[in-house]
Amino acid sequence: MINLEKKNQTENNLASRFVIGADVEREILANAGIIQDDTAFVEKRLEPVACPRCKTRNSHDSQYCNVCSMVLNEKAAVQISDSLETAQVSSDYAALLMALRRDLGMKS
Numbered sequence: 494m495i496n497l498e499k500k501n502q503t504e505n506n507l508a509s510r511f512v513i514g515a516d517v518e519r520e521i522l523a524n525a526g527i528i529q530d531d532t533a534f535v536e537k538r539l540e541p542v543a544c545p546r547c548k549t550r551n552s553h554d555s556q557y558c559n560v561c562s563m564v565l566n567e568k569a570a571v572q573i574s575d576s577l578e579t580a581q582v583s584s585d586y587a588a589l590l591m592a593l594r595r596d597l598g599m600k601s
């Protein structure tokens with residue numbers, strides 16, 4: 494039992510040494526100008542995205558808020574804008590809009 498704990502501890506130390514080694518290696522390569530140090534960028538990219546409207550924290554890759562459907566990134570906003578433009582020039586946009594309003598019980 495004690496031996497097993499000691500073995501695990503050794504493996505943990507070894508694992509953390511490899512992680513630290515990778516950080517040092519990245520820093521050396523970045524200082525030498527061989528790679529760009531993107532640690533901050535990668536960490537920031539994986540952070541949850543707070544919704545500007547309802548403050549819900551959404552996963553880093555969410556395009557829309559899970560609670561209020563607010564657009565969370567520029568790519569999704571552009572996609573919506575493009576789709577709207579396409580829909581507005583289509584010949585049956587007005588008819589579809591009227592049908593939708595009627596179905597929802599809205600006055601046209």
Ligand SMILES: [Zn+2]
Binds near residue numbers: 561
């Ligand atoms: Zn929201």
